[in-house]
Amino acid sequence: MIKKLALGAIVLASSLFASGEVNVYSHRHYDSDKLLFKTFEEKTGIKVNVVTAKAEELVSKLAIEGANTPADILITADIGNLYEAKDRKLLQTVESKTLEENIPSHLRDDKKEWFGLTKRARVFVYNPAKVNPADLSDYLSLTDAKFKGKVITRSSTNAYNKSLLASIIANHGETKALEFTKGLVANFSYDPKGSDRDQIRAVAAGDADIAIVNTYYLGVMLNGKDQKDIDIANSVKIFFPAQKTTGTHINISGAGVTLHAKNKENAVKLIEFLSSSEAQAIFAEGNHEYPVNPKVKASGTVVAWGTFKEDNIALNEIGKNTKKAVEIATEGNWK
Amino acid sequence: MEINKFKYYLAPIIGLSIALPILSLIIYFLIEGSFNFNFLKSNALIEYTKNTSLLIFGTFTLVLILGTITSYLSARFEYLGAKFFAITFVLPLAYPAYILGYTYVGFFEYRGILSDIVGNTGVRFDILNMYGAIFIFAIAMFPYVYILARVSFGSISSTVCELVSLQQINPIKAFFRVYLPLSYPAIFAGSILAMMETLSDYGTVLYFGIETFSVGIFKSWFGYGDLAQAINVAMILLVFVFGILWTESLIRKKYRFVSSTHSRKKSPKIKLKGKYNLLAFVISFIISTFTLFVPTGVLIYWFILDINTLDFNTFDYLFNTLTLNIISSIIIIILSFIMIYMLRFYPSKIGNITHKLSILGYSIPGAVIGVGLLILSSFIDKSLGFILFSGTFFMVIFAYATRYFASSIGSIENGFSKIDTSIDDATKIFGKSEANNIFKVYLPLMKPYIISGFLILYIDIAKELPATLILRPFNFDTLAIRIYELASNEMLYKVGFPSLVLILTTAIAVMLLNSRFVRRKI
Numbered sequence: 054m055i056k057k058l059a060l061g062a063i064v065l066a067s068s069l070f071a072s073g074e075v076n077v078y079s080h081r082h083y084d085s086d087k088l089l090f091k092t093f094e095e096k097t098g099i100k101v102n103v104v105t106a107k108a109e110e111l112v113s114k115l116a117i118e119g120a121n122t123p124a125d126i127l128i129t130a131d132i133g134n135l136y137e138a139k140d141r142k143l144l145q146t147v148e149s150k151t152l153e154e155n156i157p158s159h160l161r162d163d164k165k166e167w168f169g170l171t172k173r174a175r176v177f178v179y180n181p182a183k184v185n186p187a188d189l190s191d192y193l194s195l196t197d198a199k200f201k202g203k204v205i206t207r208s209s210t211n212a213y214n215k216s217l218l219a220s221i222i223a224n225h226g227e228t229k230a231l232e233f234t235k236g237l238v239a240n241f242s243y244d245p246k247g248s249d250r251d252q253i254r255a256v257a258a259g260d261a262d263i264a265i266v267n268t269y270y271l272g273v274m275l276n277g278k279d280q281k282d283i284d285i286a287n288s289v290k291i292f293f294p295a296q297k298t299t300g301t302h303i304n305i306s307g308a309g310v311t312l313h314a315k316n317k318e319n320a321v322k323l324i325e326f327l328s329s330s331e332a333q334a335i336f337a338e339g340n341h342e343y344p345v346n347p348k349v350k351a352s353g354t355v356v357a358w359g360t361f362k363e364d365n366i367a368l369n370e371i372g373k374n375t376k377k378a379v380e381i382a383t384e385g386n387w388k
Numbered sequence: 389m390e391i392n393k394f395k396y397y398l399a400p401i402i403g404l405s406i407a408l409p410i411l412s413l414i415i416y417f418l419i420e421g422s423f424n425f426n427f428l429k430s431n432a433l434i435e436y437t438k439n440t441s442l443l444i445f446g447t448f449t450l451v452l453i454l455g456t457i458t459s460y461l462s463a464r465f466e467y468l469g470a471k472f473f474a475i476t477f478v479l480p481l482a483y484p485a486y487i488l489g490y491t492y493v494g495f496f497e498y499r500g501i502l503s504d505i506v507g508n509t510g511v512r513f514d515i516l517n518m519y520g521a522i523f524i525f526a527i528a529m530f531p532y533v534y535i536l537a538r539v540s541f542g543s544i545s546s547t548v549c550e551l552v553s554l555q556q557i558n559p560i561k562a563f564f565r566v567y568l569p570l571s572y573p574a575i576f577a578g579s580i581l582a583m584m585e586t587l588s589d590y591g592t593v594l595y596f597g598i599e600t601f602s603v604g605i606f607k608s609w610f611g612y613g614d615l616a617q618a619i620n621v622a623m624i625l626l627v628f629v630f631g632i633l634w635t636e637s638l639i640r641k642k643y644r645f646v647s648s649t650h651s652r653k654k655s656p657k658i659k660l661k662g663k664y665n666l667l668a669f670v671i672s673f674i675i676s677t678f679t680l681f682v683p684t685g686v687l688i689y690w691f692i693l694d695i696n697t698l699d700f701n702t703f704d705y706l707f708n709t710l711t712l713n714i715i716s717s718i719i720i721i722i723l724s725f726i727m728i729y730m731l732r733f734y735p736s737k738i739g740n741i742t743h744k745l746s747i748l749g750y751s752i753p754g755a756v757i758g759v760g761l762l763i764l765s766s767f768i769d770k771s772l773g774f775i776l777f778s779g780t781f782f783m784v785i786f787a788y789a790t791r792y793f794a795s796s797i798g799s800i801e802n803g804f805s806k807i808d809t810s811i812d813d814a815t816k817i818f819g820k821s822e823a824n825n826i827f828k829v830y831l832p833l834m835k836p837y838i839i840s841g842f843l844i845l846y847i848d849i850a851k852e853l854p855a856t857l858i859l860r861p862f863n864f865d866t867l868a869i870r871i872y873e874l875a876s877n878e879m880l881y882k883v884g885f886p887s888l889v890l891i892l893t894t895a896i897a898v899m900l901l902n903s904r905f906v907r908r909k910i
């Protein structure tokens with residue numbers, strides 16, 4: 054402990070004088086990220102200090118700490134919280150040719166305050182024994198009376214559902230979004246509970262026919278050591294919604310440099326590294342997310358699901374509508 | 389004289405400091421926002437109140453039933469496997485509620501472990517609901533009642549027992565007529581601990597889809613980025629807590645007579661024979677199966693699935709957990725000792741009030757305490773112009789003190805209450821220095837209570853997650869944090885190994901707590 058305390062003091066002292074490190078607040082708790090930070094340290098000699106917590110907590114923490122914050126980088130697992138940080142003036146602009154080359158323009162902020170690192174597609178998982186994929190179309194179609202009692206998803210408090218609803222507001226307007234929420238709730242098999250993995254299981258078990266989930270959960274199940282998980286993941290199928298209209302809703306994991314970063318140069322270096330082909334491949338293989346860097350291929354599992362049309366709406370529009378989405382979810386009684 | 393005056397202030401200062409993170413939230417709330425009275429009329433509040441009431445009432449009832457049965461069996465009877473069950477009844481205390489939640493989902497879910505055991509994929513049981521949550525909290529917390537009530541049942545005087553046998557009342561009747569009323573205070577004290585802990589939980593209730601006050605706090609905070617509204621909900625939670633504490637103090641007053649029927653002359657345990665022996669065994673076995681064997685079995689099963697891919701960094705997390713916990717527990721137990729000692733010898737009204745304030749944290753979600761502390765430390769750091777507290781271990785330890793002060797001073801108070809005031813008088817007559825009295829008289833007398841307070845703190849802190857998550861310094865992950873990360877990645881089987889390591893450490897603490905050395909004088 055004393056060693057740790059001393060270490061803490063050294064870390065603190067060196068953060069004031071030296072530039073050999075970068076401090077990261079991250080919501081991403083995947084082992085792929087641990088590996089990436091280690092690789093970056095080995096390549097550059099810059100020490101990466103990480104603290105993980107929920108994105109909402111990290112944004113609150115940044116706001117409360119103000120100029121005293123030790124954090125140089127904020128990494129979230131969704132656009133909503135990244136936008137919230139930008140909106141609360143907790144991030145700063147970053148000029149980087151590398152980032153502009155590695156990340157397509159619709160996956161980074163037009164004001165250069167945040168940059169997408171991975172893409173996550175919010176899709177339908179369905180039971181092929183009960184659902185004819187020809188009956189499926191876009192998100193709004195889930196409110197159709199023929200799906201009564203057959204649809205499930207997590208709580209509306211979940212960041213991915215908030216972003217999905219925000220994208221529906223941005224694409225179709227508030228009235229449609231409320232209709233969607235009410236229709237969806239009316240078609241729920243039961244009130245939302247559990248994780249994405251639990252939703253997939255429920256479809257496999259026949260408790261529901263269609264679930265709205267992120268693809269990588271299925272990827273993780275398929276590549277785990279639990280044979281039952283593998284069987285379950287194999288027994289369901291993925292449907293990419295809204296192919297004839299807006300395209301499938303895409304969320305991002307992303308990063309921004311904090312307004313009061315003390316190691317801005319290193320912070321930019323780290324984000325640049327994370328967008329590089331080498332790092333993007335680790336993201337893709339480690340957690341089965343879609344890489345943002347077009348030069349990098351998704352993992353074998355993910356490639357097998359096929360290509361699809363993505364919703365390329367400006368992510369800031371989704372961010373802007375996130376609070377509205379919470380209001381609409383509450384009004385529509387989506388728990 | 390000046391120093392003596394200062395001593396009157398010491399307890400209030402400690403009590404107030406411990407409550408500071410909560411108080412700073414209240415101050416922040418008063419400055420930044422105002423109470424939203426519309427919220428009082430909203431459907432959400434009705435929902436939170438309904439769910440919270442149901443959850444804590446259900447947990448209270450089940451904890452009461454499980455705790456009373458186990459403690460009565462263990463304290464009064466000798467039966468097949470009694471010694472073994474005396475240990476298995478206390479061990480669930482080593483399990484954090486969220487781990488029990490995961491293991492039971494893994495056991496009962498579609499194609500879960502149960503369906504494998506019976507060889508039928510149709511066999512499953514949905515526990516992600518109110519009943520499931522009550523079940524999980526009850527099995528996680530009934531040992532509180534077991535530990536307290538076992539002492540109480542065990543120390544019922546032999547006169548009472550002789551009376552029972554003279555009247556030839558059968559054991560079950562005797563239980564309801566005689567022993568249960570005599571042990572009410574201990575049973576209630578344990579149940580109230582269980583209720584307070586249930587109120588503070590966030591992760592488990594969210595996973596189970598139950599909207600309680602703590603879920604409401606996080607919905608406002610995370611959903612709208614609205615800390616003031618979140619504190620609004622937290623205020624109502626505090627009212628709830630006060631209600632429970634007030635009820636508890638009323639009950640405690642009502643049953644104060646009880647102590648006189650407990651005497652030094654303890655009655656011997658009754659040896660059960662025949663069908664009663666079998667019945668006691670079966671009941672104990674069923675209870676331990678659900679509260680201990682199933683969760684442990686699931687974790688071991690997951691550990692085996694993971695055996696070729698084990699993450700040996702787990703031992704680094706173990707080292708972090710152990711060092712942080714031991715240091716925190718020592719600091720908090722010392723503060724508790726000073727506080728209660730000062731209240732005994734230098735009592736004051738304000739001291740008693742701050743004493744009440746200092747135990748509030750036990751029912752407040754750790755993340756809320758974490759934010760209170762962030763606000764406080766940020767204010768101090770900004771005023772100083774440099775970083776003194778933010779991102780240091782001091783913050784984490786402070787949060788633990790606020791969160792778990794109640795459980796450590798409980799033990800210390802219990803110890804002091806057993807020291808007769810004649811000893812206080814005697815030490816005064818001898819006229820030795822106060823330091824001498826503390827180190828030569830009170831500390832030795834208090835040893836078992838200090839150790840048990842330390843162990844309880846250790847167990848609570850090892851299981852703590854949300855405050856550690858927000859406040860810990862860079863690059864410092866504990867076992868609880870690692871388990872949370874893996875569970876968030878939704879790779880349940882990976883949770884097995886770190887959970888087993890965590891539970892092994894808390895189980896050792898539980899066994900020590902249960903050992904003769906610590907228990908002898910309690």
